[in-house]
Amino acid sequence: MLNNSHYIDKLRSSGLRPTKQRIKICEILFNTEKTFHFTINDLVKKISKATNDKISLATVYNTVHAFKKKGYLKEIPINSDQSYFDTNTSHHHHFYDENQKDLIDIDDADVEPVKINTRIPGKKIKSVEVLVKVEDTE
Amino acid sequence: MLNNSHYIDKLRSSGLRPTKQRIKICEILFNTEKTFHFTINDLVKKISKATNDKISLATVYNTVHAFKKKGYLKEIPINSDQSYFDTNTSHHHHFYDENQKDLIDIDDADVEPVKINTRIPGKKIKSVEVLVKVEDTE
DNA sequence: TTCTACATTATAATAGTTCTAAACTGTTGA
DNA sequence: TCAACAGTTTAGAACTATTATAATGTAGAA
Numbered sequence: 001m002l003n004n005s006h007y008i009d010k011l012r013s014s015g016l017r018p019t020k021q022r023i024k025i026c027e028i029l030f031n032t033e034k035t036f037h038f039t040i041n042d043l044v045k046k047i048s049k050a051t052n053d054k055i056s057l058a059t060v061y062n063t064v065h066a067f068k069k070k071g072y073l074k075e076i077p078i079n080s081d082q083s084y085f086d087t088n089t090s091h092h093h094h095f096y097d098e099n100q101k102d103l104i105d106i107d108d109a110d111v112e113p114v115k116i117n118t119r120i121p122g123k124k125i126k127s128v129e130v131l132v133k134v135e136d137t138e
Numbered sequence: 139m140l141n142n143s144h145y146i147d148k149l150r151s152s153g154l155r156p157t158k159q160r161i162k163i164c165e166i167l168f169n170t171e172k173t174f175h176f177t178i179n180d181l182v183k184k185i186s187k188a189t190n191d192k193i194s195l196a197t198v199y200n201t202v203h204a205f206k207k208k209g210y211l212k213e214i215p216i217n218s219d220q221s222y223f224d225t226n227t228s229h230h231h232h233f234y235d236e237n238q239k240d241l242i243d244i245d246d247a248d249v250e251p252v253k254i255n256t257r258i259p260g261k262k263i264k265s266v267e268v269l270v271k272v273e274d275t276e
Numbered sequence: 277t278t279c280t281a282c283a284t285t286a287t288a289a290t291a292g293t294t295c296t297a298a299a300c301t302g303t304t305g306a
Numbered sequence: 307t308c309a310a311c312a313g314t315t316t317a318g319a320a321c322t323a324t325t326a327t328a329a330t331g332t333a334g335a336a
Contacts, residue, residue, distance in 0.1 A: 017302055019314060040292080056316045061293065077269050079215045081324080082292060095258060110256040116270055118248040120233060123272040130268050131215050132254055134261040155333055157283060178323080194285045199324070219293080220323060277336100284331070295320070302313080 014070045021055045025063050029073070035088030037076065037103045040064060043085075076103060077129055093130035106132065152208045159193045163201050167211070173226030175214065175241045178202060181223075214241060215267055231268035244270065 007026040008018040016022060028046050038046075040060060047055050064085060067073045076084040078096055084103060093111050095104040114128050145164040146156040154160060166184050167176075176184075178198055185193050202223060205211045214222040216234055222241060231249050233242040252266050 017313065019301075021315070058294080058317080059315055062314080075217050077215050077217045079213050079221060083217060095261075097258070097261060098264065104258065106254065106256060110254060112250075112253040112255070114252055114268055115250040116244065116248060116268075117250070118244060120235070120242065120272055122275060123233075123235060124275045126236065126271040126273045128268060128270050130252055130254075130266060132266050133264040134258055135264045137260060137262045155282065157333075159284070196286080196325085197284055200283080279336085280334095282331105282333080285329085287327085289326070290324085292323090293321080296316105296318090298316085300313105300315070302311105304309105304311085306307100306309085 016066055016070065020053075021059050022063055022066075024051055024053075024055065025060070025067075029067070029087050032087075035086065035105075037084055037086050039082045039084055041082065076131075078103070078131060093132065095132045095134050098133055098135045106130075154204055154208065158191075159197050160201055160204075162189055162191075162193065163198070163205075167205070167225050170225075173224065173243070175222055175224050177220045177222055179220065214269075216241070216269060231270065233270045233272050236271055236273045244268075 004023055004027070007023050007030070011018040011022055011026070024047065025043070028043070028050055040057075043064065044057065044060055047060070064073060068075055068085065071089060072087075074086045074089050076086050076094060078084055078094075086103075088105060090108070092108045093106045095106055096102070097104065111130060114130060116125070116128065119125075142161055142165070145161050145168070149156040149160055149164070162185065163181070166181070166188055178195075181202065182195065182198055185198070202211060206213055206223065209227060210225075212224045212227050214224050214232060216222055216232075224241075226243060228246070230246045231244045233244055234240070235242065249268060252268060254263070254266065257263075
């Protein structure tokens with residue numbers, strides 16, 4: 001389990017104890033070639049497919065929040081009844097398909113850098129996120 | 139009540155019956171010089187300050203959704219436990235102050251038009267929304 | 277005025293998320 | 307190695323925003 005030891009190091013180095021629940025969630029989130037978007041509910045389903053040892057819902061929430069805080073996940077701002085997370089933490093934006101209720105990455109090369117020519121005194125910009133809502137052409 | 143007759147026309151012309159609840163909510167949302175952001179909870183508080191006849195929570199939700207559908211309000215995509223609405227329906231973007239949990243309009247003149255150089259086949263762009271998260275400079 | 281479709285209402289129901297407090301476990305240091 | 311402790315997990319309750327329900331009310335048309 002080379003991958004696991006990698007996750008153990010990753011967790012430990014960021015001050016998170018490498019518990020078996022967190023390692024399992026790392027495997028599910030970060031073992032794939034492609035990054036992806038998910039809701040807590042999606043993740044719970046993936047976990048129950050991937051393992052027989054169930055992980056409690058509270059732990060899934062705790063872990064996702066911990067990973068987000070450490071920068072291993074990003075939350076995508078979108079009006080929805082549930083939160084969407086992204087395993088792609090590099091800078092990029094999203095399409096949101098309102099018919100399919102589907103989020104799609106926009107390659108950062110396809111978006112001209114967004115220039116904001118104003119600032120709020122005493123504040124610094126933390127992130128600039130673009131959400132492009134699309135719908136079916138009729 | 140010149141203003142009220144204006145709202146009555148507005149509602150009627152968009153196919154919404156001008157009920158006293160809707161007219162009251164129009165007064166609260168659209169009688170001000172400046173546009174503003176609000177949550178349902180904010181609006182409920184404003185209503186109870188402005189009138190003695192209480193409006194039921196369900197009606198507040200129904201009305202806000204109806205107004206949004208008619209284009210009198212915009213919903214702001216942001217990760218929050220509640221939905222934020224904007225009485226400014228013109229094209230513009232937002233700062234979100236993560237310390238103060240406060241939304242601030244960005245004058246559209248201060249944002250270079252966002253160019254998206256890719257499309258999804260069969261879909262057309264409905265909106266492009268930029269959310270600039272800011273935090274205190276330390 | 278009367279009728280009908282649309283609105284409002286109180287309340288229940290739902291769903292996502294957070295809280296709680298007890299049990300468990302990784303890590304540290306003797 | 308092992309005790310002790312702090313961090314973690316857990317089941318389930320609690321919480322909160324929102325939506326559904328079904329009865330009552332009301333605007334507008336005939």
